[in-house]
Amino acid sequence: MSATVGSRGSTRIFLATGFGISLLAALALPAAPASAQKQGGSITVGLELDIPGFDPLKVGVFDTSAETAAAAIFDTMTTLNDKGEPVPKLALSWSHSDDFKTWTFKLRPGVKFQDGTPFNAQAVKENFDRQKDPANKCRCAFYIAYVHDVEAADDLTVVYHLNDPSVNQPALMSVQSSNNVVQSPTAWKTKGDDYNRNPVGTGPYVLKSWIAGDRMVLEKNPDYWDKDHVYLDRIVLKPLPDAQSRFASLQSGEVNIVWDDEADADNIEKAQKDSKLAVHTYEGSGASVYAFNTKVAPFDDVRVRQAMVMSIDRKKMSQALTNGLSRPASNPYGDGSWVKCKDDGALPFDLEKARALIKDYGKPVDFKMIVTATPRGRTVGQILQQFWKQAGANMEIEQIDQASVVPRAFMRQFQLTPWRIIDLADPDPQMYANFHTGSPVALANYSNPELDKLLEHARTTADIAARTEDYCAISRLVNHEAIWFWTFQNTYYAISSAKLKGLPKMYSGVIDVSRAWLE
Amino acid sequence: MFGFVGRRLVYLVPVLVAVSLLTFLIASLLPGDLAYVILGDQATPDKVAALRHDMGLDQPIWWRYASWLGHVLQGDFGRSFRTGQTVLQAVSERLPVSIELMLLAELTALAIGIPLAIACAVRSGSAFDRFVTGSAFGMLSVPAFLAAILLIYLFAVELRWLPATGYVPFGEDPVGNIRSFVLPALTLALGEWPVLMRVLRSDMIATLQEDYIAMARAKGLKPSRILLVHALKPSSLTLVTVTGINIGRLIGGTVIVESVFALPGIGRLLLGAIYTRDLIILQGVVLFVACGYVLMNFVVDMLYAVLDPRIRHGHA
Numbered sequence: 001m002s003a004t005v006g007s008r009g010s011t012r013i014f015l016a017t018g019f020g021i022s023l024l025a026a027l028a029l030p031a032a033p034a035s036a037q038k039q040g041g042s043i044t045v046g047l048e049l050d051i052p053g054f055d056p057l058k059v060g061v062f063d064t065s066a067e068t069a070a071a072a073i074f075d076t077m078t079t080l081n082d083k084g085e086p087v088p089k090l091a092l093s094w095s096h097s098d099d100f101k102t103w104t105f106k107l108r109p110g111v112k113f114q115d116g117t118p119f120n121a122q123a124v125k126e127n128f129d130r131q132k133d134p135a136n137k138c139r140c141a142f143y144i145a146y147v148h149d150v151e152a153a154d155d156l157t158v159v160y161h162l163n164d165p166s167v168n169q170p171a172l173m174s175v176q177s178s179n180n181v182v183q184s185p186t187a188w189k190t191k192g193d194d195y196n197r198n199p200v201g202t203g204p205y206v207l208k209s210w211i212a213g214d215r216m217v218l219e220k221n222p223d224y225w226d227k228d229h230v231y232l233d234r235i236v237l238k239p240l241p242d243a244q245s246r247f248a249s250l251q252s253g254e255v256n257i258v259w260d261d262e263a264d265a266d267n268i269e270k271a272q273k274d275s276k277l278a279v280h281t282y283e284g285s286g287a288s289v290y291a292f293n294t295k296v297a298p299f300d301d302v303r304v305r306q307a308m309v310m311s312i313d314r315k316k317m318s319q320a321l322t323n324g325l326s327r328p329a330s331n332p333y334g335d336g337s338w339v340k341c342k343d344d345g346a347l348p349f350d351l352e353k354a355r356a357l358i359k360d361y362g363k364p365v366d367f368k369m370i371v372t373a374t375p376r377g378r379t380v381g382q383i384l385q386q387f388w389k390q391a392g393a394n395m396e397i398e399q400i401d402q403a404s405v406v407p408r409a410f411m412r413q414f415q416l417t418p419w420r421i422i423d424l425a426d427p428d429p430q431m432y433a434n435f436h437t438g439s440p441v442a443l444a445n446y447s448n449p450e451l452d453k454l455l456e457h458a459r460t461t462a463d464i465a466a467r468t469e470d471y472c473a474i475s476r477l478v479n480h481e482a483i484w485f486w487t488f489q490n491t492y493y494a495i496s497s498a499k500l501k502g503l504p505k506m507y508s509g510v511i512d513v514s515r516a517w518l519e
Numbered sequence: 520m521f522g523f524v525g526r527r528l529v530y531l532v533p534v535l536v537a538v539s540l541l542t543f544l545i546a547s548l549l550p551g552d553l554a555y556v557i558l559g560d561q562a563t564p565d566k567v568a569a570l571r572h573d574m575g576l577d578q579p580i581w582w583r584y585a586s587w588l589g590h591v592l593q594g595d596f597g598r599s600f601r602t603g604q605t606v607l608q609a610v611s612e613r614l615p616v617s618i619e620l621m622l623l624a625e626l627t628a629l630a631i632g633i634p635l636a637i638a639c640a641v642r643s644g645s646a647f648d649r650f651v652t653g654s655a656f657g658m659l660s661v662p663a664f665l666a667a668i669l670l671i672y673l674f675a676v677e678l679r680w681l682p683a684t685g686y687v688p689f690g691e692d693p694v695g696n697i698r699s700f701v702l703p704a705l706t707l708a709l710g711e712w713p714v715l716m717r718v719l720r721s722d723m724i725a726t727l728q729e730d731y732i733a734m735a736r737a738k739g740l741k742p743s744r745i746l747l748v749h750a751l752k753p754s755s756l757t758l759v760t761v762t763g764i765n766i767g768r769l770i771g772g773t774v775i776v777e778s779v780f781a782l783p784g785i786g787r788l789l790l791g792a793i794y795t796r797d798l799i800i801l802q803g804v805v806l807f808v809a810c811g812y813v814l815m816n817f818v819v820d821m822l823y824a825v826l827d828p829r830i831r832h833g834h835a
Binding site: 059245253410 | 613683782783791
């Protein structure tokens with residue numbers, strides 16, 4: 001379904017271009033007892049990027065900064081609990097057909113948009129139709145291509161008719177993407193061009209004011225359907241693009257929580273030692289990944305691909321990149337996924353074996369690797385170049401603009417390209433897209449009936465144990481054939497003052513402060 | 520006088536046309552087709568072709584430039600494809616922040632530079648003079664992003680006197696507004712005052728050797744009056760030029776400083792437009808900046824006339 005390119009650092013700019021996928025947020029209902037929480041107060045959140053707006057037709061997809069705001073202004077149909085399971089939000093209950101291609105949701109009654117208009121099945125349908133309508137040319141339409149249509153069966157019943165089966169559909173609808181948040185149809189119709197910066201949802205906070213590039217002020221929605229679990233009176237969101245001054249603002253107390261990432265390892269380590277600060281870490285699913293083009297030499301030979309993978313020392317690489325914060329990945333799912341494999345078939349780091357494989361191949365191994373033209377992309381390229389040199393291969397770095405990575409990958413104009421598997425509640429959308437024969441994102445140009453069969457079985461089976469078996473078999477196959485490889489798992493960071501409580505897991509890397517409180 | 524102003528105004532036109540054409544060319548030569556940026560991971564060849572056609576990207580560049588220019592002449596600078604904001608809206612939201620930043624930075628630089636220049640000129644060659652000119656060299660070599668972080672750590676994190684980041688509108692809280700500008704303005708000023716100081720110092724040293732200064736001294740005028748009235752004004756011609764040019768240079772500095780201090784100014788808008796390939800915004804902002812720069816030089820020319828009557832009366 002969705003993938004974006006490059007390392008963490010480059011992903012940021014990538015997303016800033018409004019061009020990656022929506023990294024998706026999720027609201028989690030509070031886990032702690034109600035007595036512990038304190039009402040009132042105001043917090044300031046330091047985000048990374050300027051938020052361009054909220055109208056899907058304008059912005060296409062939300063980046064993580066926009067999703068932090070979306071988590072407060074809007075609601076989604078479902079949300080993920082601490083275990084990663086979908087629980088009710090705007091939808092109260094759901095059921096599915098035997099083939100997982102029809103999903104019926106019963107909606108929460110009595111919910112109103114912030115403009116006073118009622119939330120109902122018709123509103124859900126209108127949100128979907130507007131994004132799906134080819135005339136609107138919404139970039140968001142790509143991610144709902146698998147949904148054929150949405151039907152408003154009665155005022156509080158919505159039926160999703162899917163083109164492809166989706167066994168974990170409610171979990172996928174928890175993410176705070178531009179596809180999933182429900183916006184007020186009346187508001188976008190009456191406000192027109194101005195709607196983008198004057199969004200209206202059903203969420204716990206209402207947009208009060210917004211100075212472009214500076215701050216967005218959100219105030220508690222007094223009519224919210226779940227207002228007893230909303231504590232802060234006011235949330236101020238500020239884009240603070242510079243990592244150093246963002247951290248300094250947290251230290252000086254001007255902001256209460258900031259977004260961060262592994263590239264800023266020094267400050268994360270500093271914050272871990274500071275008793276006034278708290279580091280929030282979410283070990284998500286997915287990974288930074290790379291795809292070989294198996295249709296062109298030298299990667300048309302499995303020995304070369306295996307040799308490349310076996311010469312990567314991920315521990316050393318993690319040290320060099322992030323002081324060892326990056327967690328090595330041995331499969332595409334990661335520790336944050338419910339897919340846990342006894343044997344994922346990962347090839348070990350074994351330089352001797354790698355050299356032997358290349359010798360066995362018998363021809364010189366010379367190739368080009370695409371890296372994004374960012375400091376981070378270059379560093380990763382240089383480290384890999386050194387590893388492969390030791391194994392006897394000669395890699396040439398080809399730096400290209402972020403925006404050009406995706407079309408190059410789509411047109412298969414590469415030998416080795418970076419890609420990304422993002423944190424998502426279910427592996428199916430990305431695994432199917434990345435590895436099924438004929439998919440535009442099946443970058444390796446690799447086709448294997450056994451792999452296709454496993455992918456198809458995994459998306460039409462509800463039983464978790466059976467699906468886990470499928471996905472582990474897929475991992476073994478892909479690792480053994482070495483058509484893609486994974487370097488590091490996705491880890492998401494936020495640093496806050498120790499007084500800020502009630503932060504749920506940062507699903508998909510989104511800071512959701514809509515149920516937070518100050519101690 | 521009117522002829523003088525009129526001539527200068529006419530020069531503006533070719534400069535602005537050249538600037539806008541260059542921006543247009545450079546922006547078009549940037550790697551990464553806008554259609555790919557917009558389509559992202561659904562950039563299939565047929566969709567790219569369709570979108571390029573819709574946006575007129577398949578037209579020859581001169582035609583696109585002419586069409587853009589035509590709209591601009593009618594006062595339509597276009598809209599951002601990302602936010603739907605018009606260029607005029609986006610620029611007018613951000614411009615006051617940058618103007619305030621540049622003015623405060625330049626005033627701070629002048630406030631540091633002028634007294635030091637006078638003091639050095641009076642005692643030129645002394646230990647004090649050598650120390651100040653030496654430090655000026657040092658300051659000149661500190662890049663803004665480093666100075667910014669050092670100032671933040673000292674004044675915001677350690678001493679907690681000033682905010683590290685953020686912006687407060689003047690209308691909301693005038694004191695908070697000034698506080699939010701102190702560190703950014705100081706950061707820019709640290710790189711600016713040495714230039715102003717050195718220029719004024721050397722002009723001042725030359726002026727102080729003029730006969731009329733000796734005359735004034737002989738008449739027994741107070742040394743402070745000689746320096747501030749008789750010597751400063753004729754010595755400040757180059758200073759005015761440099762100050763004017765520097766304001767143009769400061770626009771470049773604001774890109775970095777506004778990012779570090781999270782000020783919502785024109786520099787951030789420009790940077791964001793480059794990252795997101797928002798060409799319409801990019802071109803609009805560059806055009807405004809160019810206008811500002813050219814107007815600034817125009818004002819400097821006018822000031823010459825005030826400072827030096829020979830220019831005003833046309834026998835320069």
